[in-house]
Amino acid sequence: MKPDPHQPNTPQHVRLRPTLVNFVREFRATSVRLFAYVGGIGALALIAFHQLSPLVAGLHTSLPVSNESRAWTQASRPQPAFSAPVTYFSDKSESYDIFRHPDGGRRDILSWAPTPEDPPIAQLEIYRPGQERTEFDTGIFKISARGDLAHVQDVEPAGLLESKFGPVALTRFSSHASGTAQPCLSLARTFDEPRLLITAWACQGEQRSQRQALGCMLDRLTLLSAGNDLKLAELFARAELRRAGCRTTD
Numbered sequence: 001m002k003p004d005p006h007q008p009n010t011p012q013h014v015r016l017r018p019t020l021v022n023f024v025r026e027f028r029a030t031s032v033r034l035f036a037y038v039g040g041i042g043a044l045a046l047i048a049f050h051q052l053s054p055l056v057a058g059l060h061t062s063l064p065v066s067n068e069s070r071a072w073t074q075a076s077r078p079q080p081a082f083s084a085p086v087t088y089f090s091d092k093s094e095s096y097d098i099f100r101h102p103d104g105g106r107r108d109i110l111s112w113a114p115t116p117e118d119p120p121i122a123q124l125e126i127y128r129p130g131q132e133r134t135e136f137d138t139g140i141f142k143i144s145a146r147g148d149l150a151h152v153q154d155v156e157p158a159g160l161l162e163s164k165f166g167p168v169a170l171t172r173f174s175s176h177a178s179g180t181a182q183p184c185l186s187l188a189r190t191f192d193e194p195r196l197l198i199t200a201w202a203c204q205g206e207q208r209s210q211r212q213a214l215g216c217m218l219d220r221l222t223l224l225s226a227g228n229d230l231k232l233a234e235l236f237a238r239a240e241l242r243r244a245g246c247r248t249t250d
Contacts, residue, residue, distance in 0.1 A: 073102075074099050082126055088216055093116045105130040106127075107126070156173070170186070183206075194232050
């Protein structure tokens, strides 16, 4: 068989070799340019990191720390600013504690317990915030987190209680502070001028007696010392004019 005169005599693998050589050369050149490009980006990122790291560190250190995370400290020698001689708890042990916040807040807490060693069965708190809070949380879960309640459950509204501070919302719930479920009742009343939050709860007796006990807490709550807070003094002076005694409206 005679060879085709139109086909060259160069073998097929010989004809493909220049094409492969050109491809390898282009691949190498492209790879070098790619590595140089990636290396340049990495160098720029490293330079930018070193330039911006002081600024980032400054921003990090200047971020405000959560005010709520700062600890409250208990006053070693509390000077009571309020009193609440409640006849319902005349046979109970009463304690008065003051907690201060580094941003200016103050919490005055009156507690009643069967004995000084027992957990409280009732508590009244007057919270005067400083810069640590911009708004109040009156939910029973927030109140229980600050007080001596445990495992709060079965929370539901329980109407209003008329008081010398005006209508106050009541909340019914159960607590396991004593190890067993106890029915409890709580209240919360906020004020804008002055900024003030009054909360209270009672876990003794039936709901009716708890309601009466809370009513007496507010009725007997008296300001002993306002310091330089004239608005606080005015608030309690106006409230005293509306005092109606320890009674409730069902």
